[in-house]
Structure formats: structure tokens, C-alpha cells
Amino acid sequence: MFGKNRHVDEPPVPPVPWADVWEFAIGNEERPAAGQRKHPVLGVRAFRVPSGGGAQRVHAPCAFFPPGSPPGSPSSSPTGLRLYEDAEGRQLLCSVDDPQETKGERRYHVRDGQGQAIGTIRRLAPLKHALKPTWRIDQPSHPEIVSSAEWAKNGTKEIVQRGAGKFLLGAIQAVADMGADGGDQASKSRVLEWKADGELVMTSDGNSRFLIRVAWLDRRLVFAFALLRTS
Numbered sequence: 001m002f003g004k005n006r007h008v009d010e011p012p013v014p015p016v017p018w019a020d021v022w023e024f025a026i027g028n029e030e031r032p033a034a035g036q037r038k039h040p041v042l043g044v045r046a047f048r049v050p051s052g053g054g055a056q057r058v059h060a061p062c063a064f065f066p067p068g069s070p071p072g073s074p075s076s077s078p079t080g081l082r083l084y085e086d087a088e089g090r091q092l093l094c095s096v097d098d099p100q101e102t103k104g105e106r107r108y109h110v111r112d113g114q115g116q117a118i119g120t121i122r123r124l125a126p127l128k129h130a131l132k133p134t135w136r137i138d139q140p141s142h143p144e145i146v147s148s149a150e151w152a153k154n155g156t157k158e159i160v161q162r163g164a165g166k167f168l169l170g171a172i173q174a175v176a177d178m179g180a181d182g183g184d185q186a187s188k189s190r191v192l193e194w195k196a197d198g199e200l201v202m203t204s205d206g207n208s209r210f211l212i213r214v215a216w217l218d219r220r221l222v223f224a225f226a227l228l229r230t231s
Contacts, residue, residue: 010031013043018063028042030058030059034057044061048061081227095115096108097109119220121225145201146195147192147194196214202214202217210222
């Protein structure tokens, strides 16, 4: 599938395996404006993984919205939100059930492509000391994943100060840059930490940019959370 402004010598960026990704963002930019490329190359809206630098930078898709889904619209079906492994929507990657309300929280069960439950996303109603609802991710056989109570005040700089290092800072910047210069516009950086039993497992920047910190975290649960936050 060819995107807008594609150079004749630049083929479409092929998908990468979703289970192997460590950083990704929702966007439609395949190749940024760089070198002889005066305008970014745009493709379908998808979860995209940054790699390379300069004119070789690409944003490869790893998970696709249902075909024909416009930006900002619910990627829904009669059985809930969905993502696919291919742009044509032939191979289901994961889906999110309709919510279940119980004791002040809303639960969303996440299923794999075969319909088997792989985890739960929970939305907790705001308390007296919290202005916004909080979210939890439950993955079987692992501690509950909890988002930090407040946004990191200094964004990416604070992550580095806490020992993440220059590699992670570069990864965050690469994800934050996705969508610039003609693609989906990036929002102001607000980095949130997610921990499981004290272990940092993920950071998120806004509702659509994510960095995975541990191998055991099922990426499909993060995709599902992003679907819920952007639908």
C-alpha cells in the first residue's frame, strides 16, 4: 500500500513483529523529511516502531487499526476494539471486550487473535485526592502494573536522572519525534511511569507513545490500553 509523497525508489516500510518491539507510537508517518526527501512519507495509521537515523529513519508498523479507520475514531466492531497484524485486516492481533462495571472500577478483558483472554485493563474512578481516573494492567502470573500517581515533572530528563541512561533517552526522543513534519502531531511530552511490585516496566508519553522496559510485558496489553485511551 503506497502512502502520500512516496519517492519512486522507496518501497513501503514492511511490518515488524509486534512481540519484539520495545518502543512504539501511534502515527501515520513512515519516513520523516530528511536529506533529499523534502516531505514526510505517510502511510496508514498504525502502531509504529522507530529505527535508523537521518535519511534512513523509518517508522515501521507493528499493529494495524481496522481498514478505513480515520484518526481519532473508535476501532470497534460488534465484539469490541480490535487491532490486526496486517493492514488489510485479515489477521486479528487482539481485541478488547466491552467494559464490566464493578465496585467503582471498569474492567476491560483483552483477548488474543484466537479469542483467549490474555489480561485485563482496569480503569479506577477518581478518588477525593485524585482529579483523574487511574489505570491498572493485569497480566496473568505477574504483579499488577500500576501507573505513577503523577506525571514526571521534568519529562525525559527526569527519566535519565533516575538512571535510565542515554539509550532510553534517545528511544524516547525517537518516539516523541514520530508524527512531526506532516504526520500525526506529537503532544507535549508528559512521561508517566508504570511499575509492577516496584519494578519499572514501562514509560508512556501521552496516550500514544510507549517504551517497554521488561521482556515479560505482553505488548498486546499496552496496545489495548492505547486503544482505550485514544478511542
